[in-house]
Amino acid sequence: MTDRYAVFGNPIAHSLSPKIHAFFAKDTGEELSYEPILVPEGRFKETAREFFCDGKGCNVTVPCKLDAYDFADILTPYAEAAGAVNTLKKLENGRIEGDNTDGRGLTADLKRLGVKLDGAKILVMGAGGAARGIIRPLLDESVALVTVVNRTFEKAKKLAEHFGVQACSYEDLSANYNVIINATSTSLNGTLPPLADEILSKASFAYDLMYKPNGETTFTKKALEKGCTKVADGFGMLIMQAALSFELWRGVKPDVTKAISYFRAC
Incomplete structure (x- = not known):
């Protein structure tokens, strides 16, 4: 059978x-x-x-x-x-x-795309189930820093404390991240997280967990426009x-x- x-x-x-x-x-x-x-x-x-x-x-x-x-x-x-x-x-x-397998799927794809995770400083936007599923596998890759940011700071803080990482509000973020991961659902409705342009412009890689048939989400498009070196959607x-x-x-x-x-x- x-x-x-x-x-x-x-x-x-x-x-x-x-x-x-x-x-x-x-x-x-x-x-x-x-x-x-x-x-x-x-x-x-x-x-x-x-x-x-x-x-x-x-x-x-x-x-x-x-x-x-x-x-x-x-x-x-x-x-x-x-x-x-x-x-x-x-x-x-x-x-x-x-x-x-969600988080390991992410880290495998980042490696496929040539992203160096060892020693990387990573910003995770969102504090829901998608964000929770990727933090442990990211930490397994010997990253230097993971910061969780969310519109509701208390949610970011609760998630960050669970994994022993940092939490921050969008207003207090500094432009100091190699990799920015959008784990919010904003790209589904064509909107964007309230992330400062300066932070995007100084990142070397931006990744959206959402995906589109043409490979371009609202977030990846914005990241490229603001000078981020490389982007990818979640396909x-x-x-x-x-x-x-x-x-x-x-x-x-x-x-x-x-x-x-x-x-x-x-």
Whole structure:
């Protein structure tokens, strides 16, 4: 019987995950099925239990990542740090392992893009789930500094204290960062975080966790206009975190460079 995988969410019809994992499977010669599963509101546990009667693993997207965290029998250190799960795997003993590959997907993509993380000073804009999911993997790369900034300073402070990093208000930021990461959702509605132009102009790299088909978000466009040396949207991170899930399930590393080139051209 073909091994069964899926992505859970609500809404879910828009998800690229089925196409990405179909590409990985074909490219690596792995035989599997991968389907989108719409999770009715408040029914994650029941939906997941039914799936894992014969399912091997699944990805989890909004708004189900906290539900997946609660559902998992055991958690990886990355899932524990993020407080959320985006990947579930059924182990040989029947227990369900929860992992979070988002942050490692980001650091892998930054390395692919030639960003030097060792000793880097990094500014993370946003204090929600997206920001929480990337800080631990960034710290694992021996960065010199991580500062969390948010419109609501108390949220930034709470998140920063959890990871032992700095928090700051937008008003008090200094222009002293190599890498600026937009972990807010502002690019989804075409707006921008209230970041001073001077900070963007002195950064060498700006990264938006959101992505657009043409690779340009509101934030990356602004960063280039203000003199930031290099920018990227989060499409590479999307592919990288999916590849990490695939490897967790199948023990095979997909060719992420080939996948990024293929889907960017679609």
